[in-house]
Amino acid sequence: MTEDMGQHAGAPRELGVAVLGLGNVGTEVVRIITENAIDLRERIGAPLVIRGIAVRDLGRDRGVARELLTDDPASLIRRDDVDIVIEVVGGIEPPRELIRTALELGKSVVTANKALLAEYTGELAAAAAAANVDLYFEAAVAGAIPVVRPLMQSLAGDQVERVAGIVNGTTNYILSAMAETGADYETALAEAGRLGYAEADPTADVEGYDAAAKAAILASIAFHSRVTAADVYREGISSVTAADLASAAKFDCTVKLLSICERITEADGTERISARVYPALIPLAHPLATVSGAYNAVVVEAHDAGRLMFYGQGAGGAPTASAVMGDVVMAARNKVHSGRGPLESTYASLAIAPIAQVPTRYYVAMHVLDRPGVLEGVAGEFAKHHVSIAAVRQEGDGGRTQLIVITHRAPDGALAETVAALKNMEAVTAVTSVLRMEGTDE
Amino acid sequence: MTEDMGQHAGAPRELGVAVLGLGNVGTEVVRIITENAIDLRERIGAPLVIRGIAVRDLGRDRGVARELLTDDPASLIRRDDVDIVIEVVGGIEPPRELIRTALELGKSVVTANKALLAEYTGELAAAAAAANVDLYFEAAVAGAIPVVRPLMQSLAGDQVERVAGIVNGTTNYILSAMAETGADYETALAEAGRLGYAEADPTADVEGYDAAAKAAILASIAFHSRVTAADVYREGISSVTAADLASAAKFDCTVKLLSICERITEADGTERISARVYPALIPLAHPLATVSGAYNAVVVEAHDAGRLMFYGQGAGGAPTASAVMGDVVMAARNKVHSGRGPLESTYASLAIAPIAQVPTRYYVAMHVLDRPGVLEGVAGEFAKHHVSIAAVRQEGDGGRTQLIVITHRAPDGALAETVAALKNMEAVTAVTSVLRMEGTDE
Known part of the structure; x- marks a missing residue:
């Protein structure tokens, strides 16, 4: 147990966690913290203790200890015995205000909120830096697949040239079904809804907003520049037809909704970023072509590393919770060892290339x-x-x-x-x- | 530039690096530090400066500034202005002694030395913990592919059940060639040697020693236990015949040298680790079956994350240097911010299951x-x-x-x-x- 030897003298005896949100992901996060308590304590160097879980409706039975539930997240995050805030609510407000406040109060934050990060990483990272705490968000892109940490840390000495990925499971399920069965878009969408792969209002997925938020996050990290969702050129899949998939097949291609982040070097040497989301034909032999159903995959091309691919489950309660909990353990460990992981890096400040x-x-x-x-x-x-x-x-x-x-x-x-x-x-x-x-x- | 705001008051104004070894990887490391100096400075928060490069033979011209070269690594690592030691020599000694000394002197160490780590991680991690410095080794397994950091950090909140990978490019090249051309083992090995994919003495690769060292490292991390190369059951590929590959094809399979790390739960609930390396038939539809030539891939199965796959270049100067430099940037950043990444975690102390x-x-x-x-x-x-x-x-x-x-x-x-x-x-x-x-x- 080498790890323990490095623990700071003033390290906390236990680490308090506030969980905001008890949906699919929140429920799994609570389960993991409870079931894996012994392992988590050993890995962190101190026990992880849930101080409270903020939900919208206290009335509903949720299978967790009643006394942990609260409908007052603002008070929960302010508790002195809360060291880490896990935000799995989604949406811009109230998460934005809650996360910023938590960071300002010196709590580390782990979030899966891509929409929020695609707009407000700058503001939140500044608050985290000022308080010297962590803001981690591996789960915001590609669910369980480690992509944020590899891009931010493992490739920190390389020059990323391109990130291209299938990062939305709903649209990938629909396009895979269309390719396999010949179904038209409406039929495949209805089937996705029936199987729980599409929400009642599927706009954020099918029109590419979700993929665009993730592209903004990936482009920011890959190119050390601030890229927001508004910078991402976006087209959804609602106009893709069964005929398109049939034609694509004749050219040995399939159609996938891609999130692409690319470094574009212009004739005069100026470097710009292209961040874009659209359905595109890709050759059947391309590694992304075989990614089907609700799976996600991200291909990274870097100057020295060459082409890397990351593949796995891009959504779902347990996979997303796995990514959240990886961040929680790292944030908790940093609390124990008085460290801090990297925050956003925007020094390159590359401009966006118009589509x-x-x-x-x-x-x-x-x-x-x-x-x-x-x-x-x-x-x-x-x-x-x-x-x-x-x-x-x-x-x-x-x-x-x-x-x-x-x-x-x-x-x-x-x-x-x-x-x-x-x-x-x-x-x-x-x-x-x-x-x-x-x-x-x- | 949020990152800078968190810099410690007493942070070093520049970070001195000692490079041990100037082979394929060392040469690329020196090139990256030189070429990407501006980016590295921004990402770290302080400039990275090479203090010296230790080589065996000072006489050879190597295209780097002569005054940086030394044949006295022991003195180089002791210099007060060296903060980080990069070891890309390989072999057990002298690297073991040099790395331990560097760690004891408070230098962070980045190494690609799988043979050393597969034996002596315990001793080296203890030295790093005592001095509160980093010991990073992403490049030791699967070259450019981020595997160590994802397993150690991204999956820190999950329970890894299995890691199975193709982590040796030489044997994968040989087996791919045998599958594609029908060649026998000797012919494919000779061709691999001619193309630079196999060394003059290919024993470490073809007999599975390299893959076993990597399996030991992966198993240690995945299962929070100490696993050394001697714990890994090992068979090489030298007895695989052209007939085997032909037979495999008839069963819709191919043959790959796999490094497998598995959590085995026995009837009485006891958990053990199986770590093993051998050539195995895998179905053509398995994600590892399509990994051909010098590429590497690692499939991780975790309780909550499900199945993840990491794919990319497993060897070569630039890809390996990319992994080394990711670690160097993180170690340097930790020097600037007085932090430290995770070291080995062996609390689970699972025993090895006999084959x-x-x-x-x-x-x-x-x-x-x-x-x-x-x-x-x-x-x-x-x-x-x-x-x-x-x-x-x-x-x-x-x-x-x-x-x-x-x-x-x-x-x-x-x-x-x-x-x-x-x-x-x-x-x-x-x-x-x-x-x-x-x-x-x-």
């Missing part, structure tokens, strides 16, 4: 008139905007002629202008789908 | 006489030892009859006794191959 300047590839599906010269005309519009075509597939589609074009890499703005121009062509009766393509080098 | 008691599955290939009743006799031997057969394949093999049996899970000792009995059967002319099978639940 129009970001090089991407496009997949464009359109209905065209069945007459000579149409392909020539369409190709001409791409050429006019300096967009090089990588592949074309033309086929009958129930009486209409469908044309699918996959481009080489070009600035997103040029691609968007090309699509606008295609829509104005008389021979193009409809542009039925525009998706980006990722995971290839061309 | 004979570990439940595994066997793949047994044998030549048998082509006469009635042979299969019945063979099956009888398995039954006699209470080993249940999962699959049998019988086929002509150039005039001889080959019988392949895959078993269900049974104690390894019972399986070994079964094989011994088979060898004594008159109808069995030769047992040509015995491999274990992993990655299935049966």
